[in-house]
Amino acid sequence: MNDVVKIEQPAKKPAKPRGRPLAFNQEEALDKALKVFWARGYEAASMSELTEALGINKPSIYAAFGNKEELFRKVLARYTSGPVAFVKEAMKEPTARQVAERFLLQVVDFFSDRSTPNGCMIVQAALTGGQGSSAVQQELIAYRKSFEASFNERFELAKSQGDLPQHVNTKQLAKYIATIHQGMSVQATSGATREELRAIVEMALKNWPVGS
Template identity: 55%
Template sequence: MTTETKKIRGRPRVFDMDEALEKALQIFWKRGYEGASLAELTETLGVNKPSLYAAFGNKEELFMKALSKYVAGPVAFVREVVNEPTARDVAQTFLYKAAEFLTEPSHPKGCMVVQGALSGGESAEMIKSVLIQYRTAYEKVLTKRFEQARNDGDLSSDTNPESLAKYLATLHQGMSVQATSGASKEDLLAIADLALNGWPKA
């Protein structure tokens, strides 16, 4: 074996930032911000605290990076549902895809944005505030879509788009809690169908 070969084999494994961030995302998704300890994060990512801080900043910054990855990846579908042709199609696609996503066995149950904003001590107030902002921003996206539907005659003129958006968001939040408590995809689809049966007419 040559000296050059020894050097190559002896090199430390390159730290994969994206892989590490994905692992951190899974921990935060499962444990929440406060429930994810630095000990678990460093052990799972295979780094010590100084290396973790050097790569991602503090725990708060690591969570924010993981959250951005979550929003851009696993839950990207929530931004796309507003492109459905009718308001009811928007609601159906949103609820049906949520039922599938929230119970998908390949990742933690529930929604990271919803679960992380339900509780938190003083140390997590900033994180809780950011998560609430994410939820509020999405309600505004739905409100704008339902305003368009009302203007197009797809929803009746007396429909309150803001209340309708909040209704859908509340259903989604409840479905998320149900999923983390063990509800199945079929359970959540049944809830979605009940809601859709009462969807306002044009």
């Protein structure tokens, strides 16, 4: 991509910016863009909607974030490291069963949080345009797969610890959890309540694999 060798800077204090300063806070702007993409999906969210939501004119958005696709990538990074950071926390639970339960219950709260759009942005945004479409769609599919893979890894660890029986197919179990997550996201966007989602989680976990 870039052959230029980066010179190691002596970690000086950040130089004062030259030129006219930004009239908006970049992180706040990303949060506003996040809500638009989250509620509308990637393709359905238009630059006009975004400029209005951010309160910034288009050229400023393009200057600060690149184009729509790059803006979405930055928003996506903010989404995964911000609102969705609880996923990594859930992985730390001592048993696989507790990991799954904590994850799904936090998902319920997350999906039914009234201060944010309902459902999962990644599930929401990926559905538009279906099969082999844009680069963003492909990336979102890849993201969902890596999400599934991290559950698989956690469950394999659980198996090695004797926490899950040896006969359990951890990939299938991970895919099952992901399916419940995605299904609940659809439910949430259609207006399912917190109580309804909790009941789904209860049913989904009733049969957690035990014994041989």
